[in-house]
Amino acid sequence: MRSRRDEMPLSVIQVIGNSVIGGAERHLLDLVQGLGRSGAEVEVICPRPGPLTQHLAKLGVPVQCIEMVYPWPGDEYVLDSKAVQALAVVFGEKRPDVVHSHLYPAHLHASLAAQEVGIPAIVHTAHTIIVRPGDVLLSHTTAARTIAVSQAAARQLEEAGVPPERIEVIYNGVGPEHFEDESEEIERTRAALNLGPGPTIGTVARLSREKGIDILLRAMQRVVPSFPGVTVLVTGDGPQAAELHQLADELGLHETVRFLSARTDIRVLNRLLDAFVLPSREEACPMALLEAMAAGRAAVATRVGGTPEVVTDPIEGWLVPPDDPEALAQGLLLLLENPTRRAEMGTAAQRKVARQFTLDRMVHETLSFYQRLLGDAPRPP
Template sequence: MKDHVMRLAVGSSARGWRVAIACPRDVYPQDSDSSRYLLEAGVKLIPLSLPGRISPHGDLMAWAGLIRILGRLRPRLVHTHGFKASMVGRMAAATFGVSSGYRPVTICTVHNSIAGQFGSGSRAWNLAKLVEKVLARSTDGVIAVSRALEREYLELSHPSAMLVTCIPNGIALERFISVPPGGGGGVRLPSDVEPPGDAGPPGDVEPPGNAKPPGDLGSPGVLKPGRGPVVGTVARLIPQKGVDVLLRAFPLVREAFPGAELVVAGDGPMRSQLQALAGHLGIGARVAFTGHRNDIPALLRTFDVFVLASLSEGMPVSVIEAMASRVPVVATCTGGIPEVVEDGVSGLLVAPSDPGQLARALIWILSHRDEASRLAQNAFEKVTSRFSIDRMVEDTCLFYQEVFRRKAKQAACES
């Protein structure tokens, strides 16, 4: 999400908007590449302490701090991102409007499913729905990053006085297109220190799940010399991302490809738990947990197949990045993923929480390299035409103007 906000801020600044980002200091640390990139683009960074979890005292302090920031800046527009920041930010904007008589236009972007975040039917989910219904009354516009999230939001809040639209995430395509195959992500694979196993491809493998490849599947491709295929994922290590499902699927992949290796790029609170699970499953020596990476474009080009095993999703940037890198994709059929990956056309889709089906999809991709290359090329053509940063920024700025026009029209009717 922080990359999305950064790219949107820089793109909006280039289009004539004066932009300030209020966020915790560790989001864009001082003297980091991201903070320099923002400052050079004319974007102002304002430190704001905002706890990651619900914290009555911390959230109250953030709310008060935002009201002071709004008083200094008096912005025309407040654009919030993510459930927690949107909750505190919209409350602050509404309070500032009442106390000062000047309420900025308020827009929020929905990046994730509330049901996926809090668990459908849980007390937290019911509370989140109630909060959103209340805040919707003082919200002028909502951007959902996928059609699935747009539908969920419309069902949740039943908005009448606001505009709701879908603007998919965009990526900096040139960062991924320019990296050559085998781009040298610098990750230390188990085969770099151990003799590789038998990497030979299996015999005939049935297409998994609902995949609909054409009749002529071609012969299996040639694996990289000296080692088996590399299965990779890029994800935050949290329950929602289903990395445990991928780990449970991987022993089945190893039965078909004994030399196969798994790269898990990303960090999060489940890292030690997932490493322990890999050891318990007997695959610890064949799984590389890389932690956070700053070289994702190069790393992706070392993968033979990219997999995202999420249980719920909004619009996963990692899938779009893999498709832009011409890496075959296997992903779960949840949230906004089917809006990016068309099963059997630009990748393979499987059911969430099904290690067996996930393994069959991965084995099929690794067994039919020519067909996998066709899927990857279709995916590349799709994302390069629909998921650029420029398109996302342009559509967002046009939405800003549309909301302003609607507000002006409403004010004229009321006067």
């Protein structure tokens, strides 16, 4: 007898532990749309209303809110039984084939709820290289499987105690829009930002310590004397925003650095750049870097986490040590002083992303992973 799973479209509930839009959230948006194009029925659960829920609503994706994020000192989170039960009620009513969580608070609650209800495939994507005790515990107490977005993230999980057979490496991917060069829109944005004739450097990041924007500011203090007309575009919001604004002023960079807050036109902003910079202290598989590379931008990035799996030094850009303003400045100066080499690196970067880091590849591999898990799961009568 054919089962519902044979006859009905694949049903997936994505659960994410944030409602703003950063790298993990852009990944989710891309995945949701890609799965939808493949014929899957996809719904999303967020902790609360915010930019992400608004974007999902515009896309016509069913979304609801269940609060599940309860921070605890030491970068930990509290397990809330009411959130687990609320999620279990939804999963029990919807009976999806797959529950897929993103970010630790969602994993903590959704994986337990899915296990309680008996969801056939339970998946979590590890978007960072931070592994908490709860990640390891859930890998042993539930059927959850973890997607690591880089080999570096997979190694961290395995070294912490997650069984290797429960880890699948699927790299992030970017959509075709990031490869497109829409000249009119680019020139409109250039005019709106009133960019001068000097070079433009940019980064896209959450304004928090792990992203190393303070190191970028200190590096720029060393770059400006050689390129006094340089402009730095810092796109993103976060808890360090006020502190970083103050640091830029203290370093005399108020005319050099533009803080743009969060924006939805990243693909256009990347086309305005002469070079992209990623000064992070930790990364798993940086979406912002992939998007800039897809736009043909050479990068200076820190040699952390999965970043060396994205950028090969010195083919697509330069890799420098983290927390080293001098090394970061030297990398930026090398790019700015050598436009021919910079263009060659940008071309190589774009080709690499087109070859290895596309959205279609990421969606296909994720869908295949779901189907593999469902093939191993007990089938209903």
